[in-house]
Amino acid sequence: MAKRIGIIAAPAIVALALATGPASYAKNAALTDADYAFDHVSCTGADNEVRVIVTGIKDSAGLITADLFPNKEEGFLRKRGRLTQVQFAAKSPMTKFCVAAPESGLFAMSAYHDGNANGDFDKNTFGLPAEPWGLSNNPKVRFGPPPVTETLFEVNGNGAHVHIKLN
Numbered sequence: 001m002a003k004r005i006g007i008i009a010a011p012a013i014v015a016l017a018l019a020t021g022p023a024s025y026a027k028n029a030a031l032t033d034a035d036y037a038f039d040h041v042s043c044t045g046a047d048n049e050v051r052v053i054v055t056g057i058k059d060s061a062g063l064i065t066a067d068l069f070p071n072k073e074e075g076f077l078r079k080r081g082r083l084t085q086v087q088f089a090a091k092s093p094m095t096k097f098c099v100a101a102p103e104s105g106l107f108a109m110s111a112y113h114d115g116n117a118n119g120d121f122d123k124n125t126f127g128l129p130a131e132p133w134g135l136s137n138n139p140k141v142r143f144g145p146p147p148v149t150e151t152l153f154e155v156n157g158n159g160a161h162v163h164i165k166l167n
Helices: 002-019 022-028
Strands: 049-055 063-070 084-089 094-100 105-114 133-135 153-155 160-165
Touching: 049 063, 049 105, 063 094, 084 094, 105 160, 153 160
Parallel strands: 049 160
Antiparallel strands: 049 094, 063 084, 063 105, 105 133, 105 153, 133 160
């Protein structure tokens, strides 16, 4: 009987260890203010600096591309609507960087993992995303992009913290 329990329990213990290892940090752990106290070449300490943590990155290959958008429905998630775009080397399980907002106010952000580093957000034959992506506030996305209001975060003189989970 003891052998049978050991045989049954061993896979569960291994699965638990794998699920709680560093790669799952992005999926299971809540981020704290201490997580946003990082150094990166993009962080200058500017008044409207947005400290960004992108989680759910499976491979340390390619680029993480992030776009900053104003609080406007028109142009949201479109090239013509973005205020700025940054790209940094992808680091699994999370990539951290900073983006300077032009002023205080409400903004939205999108990010995707450009795994092949071709500079494009690749899509499959049906026009659906072929690369992992996410939005600020991590809204539920069903049959199309959410309204900008679901992705807004506030930047003030102290900056802001944004966490984006890739799908």
